[in-house]
Amino acid sequence: MLLDQETENEIVYELCQLLGRAIVPVSRSDRPGGAGEGFGTAFFYTELVGATDDGEVVHEWLLTADVATRAAYGEIGLRPSVTEPADAASEPITLPDFADQWLHVPAVGLAAMPTGGLHGYAEDRGWRWRTQQVTDAVAAGVDAVARIGAAPGSAFVLALGVADDGSRPLEAVIERVVRDGDVPRITTELPAGYVGAPVFGVETGPDGELALHCLGLVLPAEDGGHPVATFDRIRSALAEATAGFR
Structure with a gap:
């Protein structure tokens, strides 16, 4: 769906307000103390896996692109918010054996980390996560993924960029998404x-209002654009990888 510029700007503002605390910076390196040689963004995702008399059962994951995690050393940054x-x-979470901390799904381009260890890390140090x-x-x-067509539609990427001084500012950009064969891509x-x-x-939702949804995550650039690992594939990959533990 292609929106007018005013509406796109309004959505960018709302996105930063609603989900600005869903994302954290990640960086990777192949040597100790060298984190920051490769930069990426990761985001928190809560997956609904069932329900009990006490309520819904969810799993929380930290998701990013697989390529952002394939290194011996890495860091997960901590923003004040x-x-x-x-x-x-104030210091990032430094993880040796960085690649081993993630569930890897190369066919999708996905890396997923269960967040139990991150919550334990915070508790041990006297603070807690305050995320969206x-x-x-x-x-x-x-169905929503299937409706992405060959005609460009409005897309919005919420990320942590890389400033000249090495800081990671919150950024939201307006892009275009199209279907390129079987794969949606940022153009x-x-x-x-x-x-x-x-x-x-x-x-457009049933009530005529615009409904925001997360299509997936940004994969490395190819041919001047970025393929998107879409949530239909992400859900299937997580279900298959954790089938024996649900």
Whole structure:
């Protein structure tokens, strides 16, 4: 769905307000102390896996592009807005054996980390995560992904860029998404730090209002644009990888 510029600008503002705390910076390196040689963005996703008498059962994941995690060393950055108290942790979470911390699905281009260890890390140091998540309700279903066509539609990427001083500012950009064969793709090449970031689209809901949904995540650039690992494939990959534990 292609929107007018005014509406696109309004959605960018709302996206930063609603999900600005869903994303964290990641960086990777092949040597100790060298994190920051490869930059990406990761985001929190809560997957609905069932229900009990006490309520819904969800799994929380940190998702990013597989390429952003394939290194011996890595860091997950901590922004002041995602910790409680704010500024409780100024140093990034440094992880040796970085690639081993993730569930890898190369066929999809996905890396997923269960967040139990991240919550334990915070608890051990006297703070807690204060995040927003891309929920199952916001993540695009099969039908929404299938409706992405050859005609360009409005898309919105929420990411942590890379400034000249090495800081990671929150950025939201307006792009175009099209279907290229079986794979939706962003039509332009994005700046450093955007790989792994969530991509959003909109559709008109039953009540006539615009409904925001997360199409998936940004994969590395190809031919001047970026393929998108869509949520229909992400859900299937997570279900298959964790089938024995649900």
